[in-house]
Amino acid sequence: MLHDTHCISLALQALAYFYYYTPFFTAAIFCLLYPGQTWIKDLSVMFAGGTVQAQLVYIWCSIRTLTPEEFRVPETILAQSIFWPVNLSLVIVPHLFAVYCHRHELAEFWSRDVSPMFGKIHGEVKTSQIKARKVQVTPHNGPVTRQQKKIM
Numbered sequence: 463m464l465h466d467t468h469c470i471s472l473a474l475q476a477l478a479y480f481y482y483y484t485p486f487f488t489a490a491i492f493c494l495l496y497p498g499q500t501w502i503k504d505l506s507v508m509f510a511g512g513t514v515q516a517q518l519v520y521i522w523c524s525i526r527t528l529t530p531e532e533f534r535v536p537e538t539i540l541a542q543s544i545f546w547p548v549n550l551s552l553v554i555v556p557h558l559f560a561v562y563c564h565r566h567e568l569a570e571f572w573s574r575d576v577s578p579m580f581g582k583i584h585g586e587v588k589t590s591q592i593k594a595r596k597v598q599v600t601p602h603n604g605p606v607t608r609q610q611k612k613i614m
Contacts, residue, residue, distance in 0.1 A: 475520055490559055506560040517553045
C-alpha cells in the first residue's frame with residue numbers, strides 16, 4: 463500500500479512540475495525578454511511560496527528513512543551531487559526571480575534613513591525646539607519670586 467501511495471505522490475509531483483513550473487518559467491522568460499509586465503510581480507511571490515512548500519516536502523520525503531528504499535535518494539556521490547543542486551535550485555531560483563521583480567521596491571525600502579512615522583515625530587520635535595524660546599534666568603541666592611516662576 464505504501465509503495466502505491468508513494469508512486470502516486472511522485473506522479474503528482476511530476477504533474478505539478480509540468481503544469482505549474484513550465485508555464486511560470488515560460489512567463490518569467492517572457493517578462494525578462496519584454497520588461498514592464500506588472501502582473502509578474504504578484505505571480506512571482508505566489509510561485510516562490512508554492513515552490514518552497516512543494517520542494518521542501520519532496521526533499522524531505524526523498525531522504526527520510528520511512529520512505530521505501532527504491533524511492534529514496536541513493537547514498538552514492540553521483541546521485542547526491544545531482545539530487546541536491548537540482549532540487550535546491552528549484553527552491554532558490556523562483557525566490558531570486560521574485561527578488562529581481564521587486565528590486566525597485568526593495569531598494570527604496572533599504573535606502574530610507576528612517577521610517578515615515580519616526581521621521582514625522584522627529585520633524586515635530588525639531589520644529590517644537592525651534593519655536594521654544596530660550597529664557598535667561600540670572601542666578602541669585604534668594605528665594606524665587608512669582609515673576610521669575612512665570613518666566614521659567
